[in-house]
Amino acid sequence: MRIKSSSFDSETKSRLRGEYELLLSFNEYNDIMKMSEYHRKACKLLKEPTSFLDTNDSWTFGSPSVLYMFHRTNGNLD
DSSP, X not given: OOOOGGGSOHHHHHHHHHHXXXXXXXXXXXXXXXXXXXXXXXXXXXXXXXXXXXXXXXXXXXXXXXXXXXXXXXXXXX
């Protein structure tokens, strides 16, 4: 099922774009500068806290360790 973007008001479109930018930031998890770019875009678009992140949940987002959260490239750990 495809939904036409014209069926959303401008506030809803802005919120969805902001949520999308925030989701894209996780693709750049190991590059703080790139991740920050997405966060800045999301902040400009979102007027309220994101709806897909549970702020009462673990800050590691289910990652088994802090090391795994920040290091995802095999063979490159110094």
